[in-house]
Amino acid sequence: MSHAKTPEFHTIVVGGGMVGAALAAELAQSGHRVALVEVQPPGAFDPGGDHDLRVSAINRAAQRVFQSLGAWEGMMALRAHPYQAMEVWDAAGSGRIRFEARDLAEPDLGHIIENRVVQRALWDRLEQDPMVEIIAPDTLMGLDVRRSHAEITLASGRRLKALLVVGADGARSRLRELAGIRVNSRYYGQQALVATVRTALPHEDTAWQRFLSTGPLAFLPLGDGRCSIVWSADDARAEELRDLNDEAFCQALADGLDYRLGQVLETSRRAAFPLRGSQAEHYVRPRVALVGDAAHTIHPLAGQGANLGFQDAHALVSAVCAPGVTDAGELRVLRRYERARRGDNLIMMRSMEGFRYLFGSEQPPLAALRGLGLNLAHQVTPLKHLLMRHALGLGEHRT
Template identity: 70%
Template structure:
C-alpha cells in the first residue's frame, strides 16, 4: 500500500479527537483521523445512552464555533437550570441557579454518542480530512523532520505531527515512551438511567455520602442519568443488588429528594483513577484529553478539560506554527497552557473527594460550614459558579469555521 502524507495525524476519533480534527481542518490543515470504531447512527426513539457528559459553556462555545451545536440540539440535549449539592454528614448545602447568574441555563447533559456523531457528521463535509476507520496505529517512528506511522490496515502515513487522542490507555503515549503518574482512587463509578416519582426540576442533584458522591443528572425526557462514585466495596454491593433493592438504595442515597426511583436501566461500573502524563508533548507528538490526563468525575469536568486541550492545541497550531505543526517550540506553548490548569483541577477534585469522604469531626464541621457560607456569600458564590461552569470562558482566538 502506498504512503500518504498529511500535516497532522490524530489517533482517536472520539469526542476530543474529532473536535480537534474538525478545528484543524477548518483552519486549512490536512488531517488524518484514525479510529477503531465509528460512532453509531443516532436513532431518535432510542433510550438515553449510559455514558453522558455535563457540557459546560466553554465546550458549548467550541461546538458553536465548529458549527456542530445545532446538530447536537437536533438529536438530543438536556439543559439544566439549577444545581444543588449537599453533605450527607451534616446540614451544609449550596444551590446554584441560572437566573441568579443571568444565564439561560447552567449547562447541558449530552450523551457522548450524540457529541461524537455531530462531530463526525461535520467531518463528512470538512475539506482536508481523511478518515481511517476501522483502523489503528501499530508502528510509530518519529524523526527529526517528520513522523512515520503504520496502521493495522497496512496504510503508511507521513506527517508533521502525531496527536494521541486515544484515551486513558493511550497506545500513542506508550509508543512515545511518555510516563504516566497515576493513582487509583479505590472507587468505581456506577452509571444507570432512572425515572423518579417526582420531577427532576431541570436540576442537577449531588449528595456527598461517606462512601462517595451520588449525582442525579436531569434528562430531557424526565428521567435522570445517575453517576454513583462509590468505594470499591460499596460499588460491588450496589452492582450485585436486584433492581428493586438498587432503586431503593438510590432513593435513600439521594435522601428521597426526588421520591422513589420507579424505573432503572441496566448498570455499568468503571474504576476511577487520576492520572497525568509526565509530558504532554514531545517533538512531533502531542497528547490531548484522557491520553494526557484523567480526573475524578465528581464535578463533571473531565471531557470539558479535553475539549479545552483541543481548543488550545488548535490555537497554537493554526497561529503559532509557520509551516511545521510538529515544531517542539510551538507544541511547548500548548503544554504550558494546559498542563498546569489540568493538574490544579485534578488536585482540587481529589481534595473535595477526600474532604467530603472523611468522617473526622473537624473536617465534617468545616465542610458543612464552608458550604453554608459559600451559599450565602453572593459575589463569591457567583464567581465560583461562573468559573466551574465555564460561563466566563473567552471566545476562541481563531475562527475554525
C-alpha cells in the first residue's frame, strides 16, 4: 500500500447475504482486511427442518468460486441437489426444448440450493477467517467519502474507515441511497409465488418450466424428492392463487404444469414476492461500489439472479486485486468492474423482459414464432450447447 496511513480495513462490505458473504470471502482470500456488516446474521441450519422457500439454481461458475473458497463442501454437507436436465415448453404452442448435462459431458447442469444454505456455509467460512471482522447485528446509518478513504457510521455508534465500501445490501440498498446513486426500476405487474410441493411422479432430477400466458411456472428438483416451485403470475392471477386453499392450489399447480409430474399431492406454506427489474444508474462512485440486487434485479424466469450477483462479486475482486492496484477505492479501478458487469447485466435484464413479453402474448403470430424458436434451438446442436454453456456460466468469462 502506498498510503502513509492505511485505514483499518481495505474494504467494508455492507450486507452479509449470499452475494455479500461470497464477496467478503473472496476479498479476504485475496489479502484484503474486510469488515462485514449485516443486520440479521443467519441462524444455525437444521438439516431435519423444512426446506426454505427461497432457493437458487447455482451454476458451475459460482460453484467453482465456492470451491476455491472452501465453502462448497459445507453447502453439500448441509443440503443441495444437482439436477441433470431442464425442460422448457410453451402452453400456447408446440415449442419445447430440453437440455441434458450429458450432452456437454458435464456431471450436472447446476445445483438447487436453499439461499440460507449458501449463506450459512459462507458464514462458516468467514467466521474462521482472521482477515474478516463480522459486525452483526448492526446497520449502516451514515457515509462520509473522503479523498483518501471512506468512513461509515453504524447504528451501534461505531465508525469504520476503509479504502472501499461495497453495497451488497439488496434491492433497497441503504448504501446506494447514501451514495446518491439513482436506480431505474420498473414493476412488472407480476408476483412470484414460492412453495415446496410433493408430486405423484418423480421429478427425474429435472428442472421443469412451462410458459403460461399469465407467466412462467417452474418446478425445481430437491433432494428429498419434492420440488421447489416458482410461479410468476400477473398480479390478478397471483392473488387468486395465493388465496386458494391448499387442495385447490395443488390442483392449479398440476394443471399449470400440464400434469407432467402427475398430481401435486401436498404443498408447504406459500409466499409471494412482487417482481421488479432495476438497474442502478452507476455501479460505482469514488470509494463506493454496488453488487448483486443493490446494483440490479431481473425477472426470475431464467433463475439467474443470484448467479449474476456472484459474477459481480468475482469481477469486483478481479478489478480491485489486480496486479499494480494500490488503492481499491480509486474510481478508475472501480470503473473496470462497472465496465465488466453493467452491460452484461443490462442485456440479461432486457432479454428476460423480452422473453416475458414474447411468452406472455397470446397473439397467434407470436405463439408460432415462439414454437419455431424453441424447436429450432432444441434441434440445432451447436446453438443448444451454446445456450447450455451460457446457463452454466461456462462462457468466455471463466473463473
